[in-house]
Amino acid sequence: MAGGGVERVPSPGGACWICGLPAVCGEKLPGRRHTVRALCQSHADAVFGLEDPPWKRLDARSQREIADEWLRAITVLARVGHRRPPGELLAEIAAVSEAGTETVRLMSPLMPGEARDLQETQRAVNRLRGREAMVHAAVTQILLDWYATATGQTHDQAIQRLGLTLSEMFEGQGTFLAGPARGERAGSGSARRSSRNGR
Numbered sequence: 001m002a003g004g005g006v007e008r009v010p011s012p013g014g015a016c017w018i019c020g021l022p023a024v025c026g027e028k029l030p031g032r033r034h035t036v037r038a039l040c041q042s043h044a045d046a047v048f049g050l051e052d053p054p055w056k057r058l059d060a061r062s063q064r065e066i067a068d069e070w071l072r073a074i075t076v077l078a079r080v081g082h083r084r085p086p087g088e089l090l091a092e093i094a095a096v097s098e099a100g101t102e103t104v105r106l107m108s109p110l111m112p113g114e115a116r117d118l119q120e121t122q123r124a125v126n127r128l129r130g131r132e133a134m135v136h137a138a139v140t141q142i143l144l145d146w147y148a149t150a151t152g153q154t155h156d157q158a159i160q161r162l163g164l165t166l167s168e169m170f171e172g173q174g175t176f177l178a179g180p181a182r183g184e185r186a187g188s189g190s191a192r193r194s195s196r197n198g199r
Contacts, residue, residue: 006027006028007028008048009025009027009028011026011038012038015040017037021041023038023040025039026039043107046105046108054103064170067169069097071163073140074162075096077137090133090134090137093133093137
């Protein structure tokens with residue numbers, strides 16, 4: 001059921017009443033019990049919404065998945081951060097984090113001013129996210145260096161300890177993907193004790 005009480009019904013056959021493409025379903029308008037208008041796939045999505053809209057995927061991301069993504073990012077920073085330009089670092093972080101983009105398709109025509117404002121707002125948000133990512137990467141790298149220096153641990157050991165702590169914090173919220181530090185076994189007793197004592 002769409003907004004305004006429009007009901008999705010099986011296709012009556014024929015062509016979409018809006019564009020003439022083959023129909024995949026029909027729409028029944030409120031108050032018109034026997035009137036069904038045919039809709040193609042694109043206009044059905046516009047009237048009733050996508051079967052798998054982007055907001056569902058965004059809402060489904062758990063805190064544990066976000067933490068896991070951040071751990072992969074700081075692993076890249078720890079191992080190659082000092083030797084790479086910021087643009088290359090962000091590209092590698094995006095690759096290991098399987099970063100993607102979500103798009104929203106609009107079928108209804110917008111006025112020129114509305115279309116321009118929407119496009120420029122999306123562009124500005126993307127640029128802002130890029131600047132934020134660079135700042136977060138720089139701060140994370142500095143803090144990781146300070147922590148490793150203060151504790152005498154390697155970067156890998158620091159990340160492993162952090163990974164164990166986050167894993168316990170988000171217990172039961174999905175599979176944690178951070179791997180063990182080089183030279184250490186996943187879930188080793190010493191690493192577990194270190195994590196607990198460091199809270």
